[in-house]
Amino acid sequence: MDTKKYFKDILTTKQLSIGYKESKGPDFCLLSDINLTIRRGELVCLLGPNGSGKSTLMRTIAGLQAPLAGYTLVEDIPIKERNFKEIARLLSIVLTERLSVGNLSVYHIVSLGRHPYTSFMGRLSDKDVEIIQWALEQVGLTGFADKFINQLSDGERQRVMIAKALAQDTPLIMLDEPTAHLDLPNRVEIMRLLRRLAQETDKAILLSTHELDLALQAADRIWLMSKNEAIRVGVPEDLVLSGSIEKTFENNSFNFDRKSGNFIMHYQKKAAIQVVGNDVMGFWTSRALSREGYQVTCEEVADCKIILDEVNRTWNLILKGRHKTYTQMEALILDLRKHETSKLTQN
């Protein structure tokens, strides 16, 4: 592998300030002094809560919105010194909006990606045709070329837009929330596809997303945005271990659990309950009990424990000296609720 090429910076921001110019009064500056780089062959995920400025940053980097200060270099030249055609050969963008051009074929849409290379008449050369076919192949849509956009699912439409970006043949592809309208299997597929493309085509791919879980699994690096704070950059594991992810998504209703990589909802806390057994059944039993508000522990709790039998899939509840065996979690939960209600009545 040509490692020099692999680590080459495609895009760099220098003391960039992003925000909005106000007609009256001072500018609305979201963040200043942003210094970031994207390298060839890497998938970078831009993460952050709603309103932290992800779209504004993406638009500013792409030159669609003027920075308040600073500038962006694409392949070492400031983007503002490049003309439209040059930029279109360096950087392609897939935006969130759903395509509303139902009467265009998949092939036609993907061929628009060749625009920066075709003549004024837009005639496609043999090379253009070859690249369009390659792009369709990359996203698994070879047999879809003649289909109209309105005949496709959301996942397929998104792949068409990625194929168009591939046909544009730019070293950097930017995608604003590419998984926004998709169900879980399609979200995973799109992330897997983008990761593979970054690795195999040596392109840099930058995407903004709310999919923390997928980003942690797929990204080479994460740009972590939160309001009025410098963007934190790092491989996912460094950002998790340093507590940055936890801090960014801190909330009264839930928290990010570093150990499991999951968000844990906060519930009203009831008494402690001991769960004996920590296999798969133990995991799901603890989940259900936490949702019910119990503080689940593996420490001894004398008058309230559940012993799991993984082999027979039964729950043995020992509550205030009484024993009862359950074959369904639901029945156990209902009994615990009854117990809580009777405690309240007694009080």
Ligand SMILES: Nc1ncnc2c1ncn2[C@@H]1O[C@H](COP(=O)(O)OP(=O)(O)OP(=O)(O)O)[C@@H](O)[C@H]1O
């Ligand atoms: N055209 C605009 N003029 C002024 N302020 C704007 C404009 N567009 C967005 N903003 C403000 O800029 C801030 C960042 O918005 P932006 O859309 O960049 O955030 P985001 O992280 O992409 O949010 P989301 O995750 O909800 O898409 C918000 O406070 C928003 O209200």
